[in-house]
Amino acid sequence: MQLTQPRLNATRRWYKTGAAYFLLIGITVVMAIPVVWMFSTALRPEEFVRKYPVQWIPQDITFENFKLALDSYPALVRWFLNSAFVAAATAALSVLVDALGAYALARLEFFGRRLVFIGVLATMLIPVEATMVPLYLGLSRARILVTDFGIYASLILPVVANAFGLYLLTQFFQGIPKDLEDAARMDGSTDFGIWWRIILPLSGPAITAVLIFSFMASWNNFLWPFILTGSDTTRTLPAGLATIFGGISPSSVRYGVVMAGAALATLPPILVFLALQRYFVQGISMTGIKG
């Protein structure tokens, strides 16, 4: 009995590892299929798009669909640039206001700190849709939405105060050792100087995480831009794509072209994301020890 125990354990461990790998591979394949399918469809000549049996690797790969997508929807490029601009501006402003606020919450002692901290966290519970009607009416009555500049500002500012970012940065800043700050204070550094020269440079991963997080939130934002933008000049990519994709009836869709458009919209963020995801994970784990 005692002799067989180790062998039994070894077999059991082997089964466990096998099951884990089975799950790992299965889940990866299932998660990857839709994205691969999108690219596979986009690279296929139109006559091979609606065809059974399914061919994963098209017989003659073509880039015709990409050209067709850009020709039939010339506004795609403009939408893409609008989205990139709006998301970048949102992310930059978000990080700025979050990092300033987080410094106060993490490093300074002041009257009402707990209240502010809890109050800010509680706002994560407000669904933005509940604020959308009054915000829209206010902006439209103040005649802000009549200019393109006003529309861009209205796309950016409502998503700048990002409670999750503030929370994440507060947590991260609290973990930074005090001694550097004390030394700087001895040398007569102001709080702003400490924030700029000590806290920010030490918070790379957390700041990257908040940047990616607010960039993505704005990049994916759909309903608000959909309501706000009425012309191709200001339309963001999700809102613009909805005007293409929303109206088409299933039988007449040229999925080759549509998937090419979708792939064009998807590839750049995926690449950026792949390049930065390491920081994203690090930033969220708040410790910075996995680098």
Add this chain to the structure above:
Amino acid sequence: MSVNTPARPGTLNRATARTVNSAQSSPNRNRTAYMFLVPYMVVFAAFLLLPAIAGLFMSFTNWRILGDPSWVGLNNFTSMFNDKMFWQAFRNTLSFTGLTVPILVAGGLGLAVLYNMRLRGRVIARTVTFIPYAIMVTVVGVLWRWIYDQNFGLLNFYMGSLFPALKAMPWLTSVQNALPAVAITTVWWQIGTNMIIYLAGLQEIPQELYEAARVDGASAFQQFRFITLPGLRLMHIFVIPMSVISSMRIFGQVMVMTNGGPIGSTYTLVQHLYSKGWINQYMGEASAVGVFLFAITLTFTLFQMRALRSNT
């Protein structure tokens, strides 16, 4: 990179309070802190707090885009509650939330545990799981519409080769299947976010706890129940409400995939809000829907907070 020991997340660092002496805790000190908070608070008040309060106020008026509003008391709420479309939207939203949240939370946790094991290829698996997060909702919608296509879709091709009877199964065009189909899409799209947050939480749990438990003869399940789950408490407090809220807010997927159909089977609360406000131009009633949505998510969250607090 240096090793930073984080303060206990979720609590403000008490050490700060101790090192700051009373002389510094003066009005002067307060002013510096408020200066740092001003930019956030201004944007927050102007674009979140004020509109939220205004929304509550507007739900008692008959606002339109033009013209002067007047106070109509509870009229918006009575007409909202008398509207069959509202109840259908509410039912659909609840079913959708019920379908997605358990999978998003438990599945996200399960994936995090799996990807935290020392397996080859786990980084690739983690990346692939997280990639859908970078895809915008309109693309997600149209991509899955193509996958669900009744005659030439990818899903029905494989369904048909496994079970020939299901070769032409309707997905998005069937009253029964449309909402679950949208739910599957949403799980695929969103599960990576929860996985990443749980994964970050798992890496915070000290390994010694598991070693000690193993020495004491705790089974894998016991380790999960008594170390992993409580160790992720703060992550649950974040992940569960956020998953509920994002599911209650579903709009983009149905907008692109089904436009609320067939026969309203995927019509959701936010769609109702949108159509009341921007299609019918009843801004007052749209605000009432917004207030209702907020009240519901708040109730859910408070219940969850209480449940989590008593459980762990």
